[in-house]
Amino acid sequence: xxxxxxxxxxxxxxxxxxxxxxxxxxxxxxxxxxxxxxxxxxxxxxxxxxxxxxxxxxxxxxxxxxxxxxxxxxxxxxxxxxxxxxxxxxxxxxxxxxxxxxxxxxxxxxxxxxxxxxxxxxxxxxxxxxxxxxxxxxxxxxxxxxxxxxxxxxxxxxxxxxxxxxxxxxxxxxxxxxxxxxxxxxxxxxxxxxxxxxxxxxxxxxxxxxxxxxxxxxxxxxxxxxxxxxxxxxxxxxxxxxxxxxxxxxxxxxxxxxxxxxxxxxxxxxxxxxxxxxxxxxxxxx
Amino acid sequence: xxxxxxxxxxxxxxxxxxxxxxxxxxxxxxxxxxxxxxxxxxxxxxxxxxxxxxxxxxxxxxxxxxxxxxxxxxxxxxxxxxxxxxxxxxxxxxxxxxxxxxxxxxxxxxxxxxxxxxxxxxxxxxxxxxxxxxxxxxxxxxxxxxxxxxxxxxxxxxxxxxxxxxxxxxxxxxxxxxxxxxxxxxxxxxxxxxxxxxxxxxxxxxxxxxxxxxxxxxxxxxxxxxxxxxxxxxxxxxxxxxxxxxxxxxxxxxxxxxxxxxxxxxxxxxxxxxxxxxxxxxxxxxxxx
Numbered sequence: 155x156x157x158x159x160x161x162x163x164x165x166x167x168x169x170x171x172x173x174x175x176x177x178x179x180x181x182x183x184x185x186x187x188x189x190x191x192x193x194x195x196x197x198x199x200x201x202x203x204x205x206x207x208x209x210x211x212x213x214x215x216x217x218x219x220x221x222x223x224x225x226x227x228x229x230x231x232x233x234x235x236x237x238x239x240x241x242x243x244x245x246x247x248x249x250x251x252x253x254x255x256x257x258x259x260x261x262x263x264x265x266x267x268x269x270x271x272x273x274x275x276x277x278x279x280x281x282x283x284x285x286x287x288x289x290x291x292x293x294x295x296x297x298x299x300x301x302x303x304x305x306x307x308x309x310x311x312x313x314x315x316x317x318x319x320x321x322x323x324x325x326x327x328x329x330x331x332x333x334x335x336x337x338x339x340x341x342x343x344x345x346x347x348x349x350x351x352x353x354x355x356x357x358x359x360x361x362x363x364x365x366x367x368x369x370x371x372x373x374x375x376x377x378x379x380x381x382x383x384x385x386x387x388x389x390x391x392x393x394x395x396x397x398x399x400x401x402x403x404x405x406x407x408x409x410x411x412x413x414x415x416x417x418x419x420x421x422x423x424x425x426x427x428x429x430x431x432x433x434x435x436x437x438x439x440x
Numbered sequence: 441x442x443x444x445x446x447x448x449x450x451x452x453x454x455x456x457x458x459x460x461x462x463x464x465x466x467x468x469x470x471x472x473x474x475x476x477x478x479x480x481x482x483x484x485x486x487x488x489x490x491x492x493x494x495x496x497x498x499x500x501x502x503x504x505x506x507x508x509x510x511x512x513x514x515x516x517x518x519x520x521x522x523x524x525x526x527x528x529x530x531x532x533x534x535x536x537x538x539x540x541x542x543x544x545x546x547x548x549x550x551x552x553x554x555x556x557x558x559x560x561x562x563x564x565x566x567x568x569x570x571x572x573x574x575x576x577x578x579x580x581x582x583x584x585x586x587x588x589x590x591x592x593x594x595x596x597x598x599x600x601x602x603x604x605x606x607x608x609x610x611x612x613x614x615x616x617x618x619x620x621x622x623x624x625x626x627x628x629x630x631x632x633x634x635x636x637x638x639x640x641x642x643x644x645x646x647x648x649x650x651x652x653x654x655x656x657x658x659x660x661x662x663x664x665x666x667x668x669x670x671x672x673x674x675x676x677x678x679x680x681x682x683x684x685x686x687x688x689x690x691x692x693x694x695x696x697x698x699x700x701x702x703x704x705x706x707x708x709x710x711x712x713x714x715x716x717x718x719x720x721x722x723x724x725x726x727x728x729x
Contacts, residue, residue, distance in 0.1 A: 218452055224459065234660070234710035235703045236667035239678050243699045250696070348445065377569035384671050391571055404579045411572050419567035 158406045159185070165396050167388045169304050181397060188393030189414060195310050195389065196379045200372055202315040207322025212352070214327050225323070232320035238381055240317055245309035245385045252305070255296040264289040266297045272308060276301025306387035310379065318375045322368060329364035330356060362433075369426040373419055380415075390414055480690045488693075495685075495694035496701045502684040503698060504705070506675060517592040520683070522705070524676040528594070529666045532601035533659060539602065540609035541644075547614055558610075565607035570668050573600045578672040597669050605662050612654045616647030649726055656717030660710045667706075677702055 159182035166177050167187050171194045175187045213225030232240070248269075253259055255270035266273045273290035278300065280286045290300035333356055341355040382389035388396075391411055398407040473490025475482045478498035486492060496503070506520020519527055546558035565573070577600040582588040591599070620643050628638040648655065670679025681702055685692050 218448075220452065220456055220459070224455065231707070234707045234714075236664040236678060236706060238667040238670070239699065239703055239706065242678070242681075243696070243703070246695055246699065348448070380569040380571040381668070381671075383571060391569065391575075395575065398575075398579065404583065408572065408576055408580055411575075412568050415569060415572065416564065416567040420563070 158401075158403060161401070163397070163400075165400050167393060167396075168386070169307065169388055181401075184393055184397060185390070185410060185414075188388060188390040191387065191393075192376070192379055192382075192389040192391075195307060195314070195382070195387070196376045199311050199315040199318065199379070200375055202311070203318035203322055203371075203375060204368075206315065206319035207326055210319060210323035211326035211330060214323065215330060229320045229323050232317050233324075237313060237317045237378055238384060241309060241313040241381055241385060244313045245305065248305040248309050256294070258292055258297050260292075264300065266290055266292065268297065269305065270296055271302050271304040273297045273300050273302045304387070306382070306385050309385060310382050310387050310389075313381075314375055314378060317378070318371055321371050321374070325367040325371060326360070326364050328367075329360040332363045333359040362430075365426065365430060369423065373422055376418055376422070377415065483694060491697050492694040493697060493701075495691045495697050499684055499688070499691055499698065503681060503701065504677075506680050507683060515592075517594050519594065520675045521680040522677050524594070524669075524674060524680075525663075525666050525678075528598055528601060528669060528674075528676065529663050531598045532605050532666075533662055535598070535602035536605035536609050536662075539606035540613055543606060543610035544613035544617060545639075547610065548617060562607045562610055565604055566611070570601075570604055570665055571671055573604050574668060574672045576600060593672065594674060597672065597674060601662075601666070601669075604665075605658075608661070609655075609658055612651050612658055613647065615654065616649075616651035617643065619650040620646045649724055652717060652721050652724075656714060656720075659717075660713050663709060663713065664706065677705065 160180045162177070163175075163179055163181045163184040164177055165184070167175050167184060169191065170187050171190050173183075173187050173190055175183055210225045210229055213221045214229070216222055216225075252267060252269045255268040258266035258268035258270070258273070261267050264275045275287065275289045277285040278288045288299045290297050290302070337355055337359060338351060341351045346354065379389055380391040383392040383395055386392065394407050394411040398404060401407065469489070470491045473486065474493055475486055475490060476493045476497065478494040480494070480498075483492035483494050502521075504522045506524070509518050509520070511518025543558050543562055546554050547562065549555045549558070574597060577596040578593065581591070581596045581599075585591060624642055624646065625638055628642040633641060666676055667678040669676055675683045681695075681698055685695055685698055691698075
């Protein structure tokens with residue numbers, strides 16, 4: 155086992171996030187970079203999907219007809235086409251319609267978007283190996299300085315979060331609809347504003363019903379991040395696939411991917427189960 | 441219900457404005473300025489200011505059915521495009537049913553070892569992404585088979601997709617079985633229906649009816665999941681697009697329109713499945729209680 159993980163990787167990884175990696179390092183570090191890349195895209199996608207899902211759920215239950223119809227259409231479009239196709243479309247749009255990196259769009263001061271990806275202020279290592287805060291600037295050939303994510307990362311982040319948001323919207327909507335209407339009327343009677351009614355009564359009551367199905371959507375998101383391999387974002391499965399081609403050790407490579415994903419899935423499921431047992435039964439509805 | 445503070449009304453106006461602006465541009469691009477004839481020169485003259493639906497009229501054949509090939513039509517190895525999508529989807533769906541029923545019954549069995557094994561299978565299959573299972577079909581299965589060529593890639597992928605689908609379907613079935621009150625089973629036993637009769641006539645019809653919406657979602661999910669087989673090199677509907685347009689310098693610039701067309705084909709199939717589900721729900725009324 156040690157032999158497999160300690161052999162020299164022999165391949166480079168295009169995007170290593172917060173880690174440093176080159177082909178001469180041992181294979182276990184490549185796996186770690188892959189896992190880091192999976193989490194680096196899955197965690198922000200999870201947060202963004204939750205926010206979007208909540209907005210779409212509230213939109214579908216809104217008294218405003220326009221919002222209801224708009225949310226409904228967005229949810230249906232995303233749920234009724236394969237995630238892989240959506241990923242291809244986002245990736246195609248990003249690498250086709252974004253400006254060249256010689257003339258990147260300045261989105262915010264120090265934030266640039268181009269075919270080269272998204273650059274933003276971040277710490278970088280200077281020549282003495284010290285961490286320095288760096289703001290990217292447009293140069294003659296590209297945007298340099300700060301941190302950057304590739305178009306592959308952006309496409310995966312957008313596709314994953316939008317797709318999951320559509321499913322979360324349905325889960326959250328069902329949860330919101332499970333709250334008895336009398337509670338909302340009581341809030342009205344007590345003179346709550348519409349905003350207070352949502353944030354103080356509706357959401358706190360609904361989340362217990364939402365949590366179990368939402369967990370399964372979060373797990374789907376983490377598993378779906380493996381579609382990265384289709385557009386060449388070096389997530390765990392992508393790195394594993396490269397390692398498989400490089401070493402030819404099918405059992406070890408597939409076994410490692412499996413082991414990591416099963417630990418992630420079972421770990422998250424167990425943690426959510428525990429969380430539910432601790433919080434789910436307290437209070438609740440009469 | 442308190443309807444509309446000033447802030448809400450402003451937000452409504454803003455959404456309406458943005459939506460109108462978006463629709464205006466979308467219709468302009470997709471309809472008024474669009475080119476529908478398979479005329480490559482006219483499409484290029486548009487310079488993407490309007491959609492080139494001509495790519496669909498010109499390439500619909502290869503987009504849907506794949507490139508011409510030598511293989512006989514009845515060999516799954518030669519399938520591409522929509523037939524491959526539907527073939528893999530349908531074969532996996534049909535094959536996953538018996539396995540799912542067995543897994544669901546096993547997981548509810550009183551025999552602990554059996555229940556535990558079924559749980560292990562289901563949770564392992566569901567715990568890892570489909571891409572990894574497809575890699576197993578592509579790289580690992582040939583090593584396990586007596587001769588590497590005894591099953592084609594398409595057949596191996598169907599095998600893996602069937603097991604994958606069955607693990608999810610088993611959980612839907614199990615949820616359905618849990619909705620059937622024990623009294624139903626006891627009554628059937630008392631009437632002397634026997635185990636098979638009880639399951640076939642009393643338990644499963646009610647169980648499946650109670651989870652019909654989840655069964656529909658599962659089928660739609662499987663149909664969409666077939667797109668992933670392109671990752672291991674089978675050019676179904678999604679992956680066939682690259683095959684159809686990638687080597688065609690004339691129509692290659694109009695990938696986006698072709699993607700939208702493929703998306704519409706999927707949306708049509710998924711909507712049809714959803715409608716079938718609703719029709720079944722109406723045809724097969726739920727038994728109250």
